[in-house]
Amino acid sequence: MAIYTLRVTTGQERMAADVLANKAKNMGAKVGAIAVFEGLRGYIMMECDEYITAKNVSTDIKYVKGVLRSATNINELSKFLNPEVKPTVINKGDTVEIISGAYKGEMANVIRVNAAKEEIVVELTGIAMRIPIKMGMNAVRVLQKSEGETQ
Numbered sequence: 795m796a797i798y799t800l801r802v803t804t805g806q807e808r809m810a811a812d813v814l815a816n817k818a819k820n821m822g823a824k825v826g827a828i829a830v831f832e833g834l835r836g837y838i839m840m841e842c843d844e845y846i847t848a849k850n851v852s853t854d855i856k857y858v859k860g861v862l863r864s865a866t867n868i869n870e871l872s873k874f875l876n877p878e879v880k881p882t883v884i885n886k887g888d889t890v891e892i893i894s895g896a897y898k899g900e901m902a903n904v905i906r907v908n909a910a911k912e913e914i915v916v917e918l919t920g921i922a923m924r925i926p927i928k929m930g931m932n933a934v935r936v937l938q939k940s941e942g943e944t945q
Contacts, residue, residue, distance in 0.1 A: 795826045795841050796865035798848040803857045804836040810857035811838050818851045825851060831874040839866065884914055884931055887940030892916070894933045901937070902927070 802810040807830045818825040826841035842848050845863060852858040884890065888904045902916035905926060912931045917924045 795824075795843055796845075797868065797871070798840050798842060798845060799862040799866050800838050800840055800848065800852055801859040801862070802836060802838055803859065806857040807835070807838050810855065813855050813857065814838075814840065814851060817855065821851060823847050823851050831871075833874055839871065884934065884936055885940060888936050889919075889938040889940075890914075890916060890934040891937050892929070892933060893935050895929060897927065902934070 800810070800814075811828045811830050814828050815825075817823075818828075824843050824847060827839075828841075829839040831837075831839070840848050840851070842851070845861065845865075848861045852861055884904060884907055886904055886907055890902050890904060892898055892900045892902060897918065901919045903919055904914050904916050906915040908914070913928055914931055914934065915926050915928050916934070917926055
């Protein structure tokens with residue numbers, strides 16, 4: 795079976811994959827798999843016997859814009875199948891500066907780290923009440939690392 799690339803509406807990849815799977819099942823088409831990759835927006839992959847099968851299954855589906863004629867090589871997809879894991883450089887107890895958002899320029903202490911979602915929970919240091927604020931790891935800059943304390 796070959797892998798064909800389908801152009802779809804950006805942000806509707808999962809919806810298009812669900813509709814394609816249901817249509818392929820109802821048609822009895824020989825579709826091996828339908829894949830949506832997080833890092834590849836606007837495209838989904840369909841494993842099927844030939845181009846005409848991918849074209850027939852994707853016809854008249856609202857979110858599908860078209861099918862690329864040539865089959866995709868599995869080596870081209872390897873970076874999406876095995877994504878690189880970025881090391882977490884922010885740990886619990888670190889002092890950070892918020893560099894974007896409503897609290898830009900404020901100092902905060904990290905109280906929780908969720909590496910899977912790339913989110914942290916911080917408490918602002920410049921205010922009297924301690925209010926936990928959830929934000930992305932890319933919204934802060936580490937000013938001071940904690941001594942010996944890790945997740």
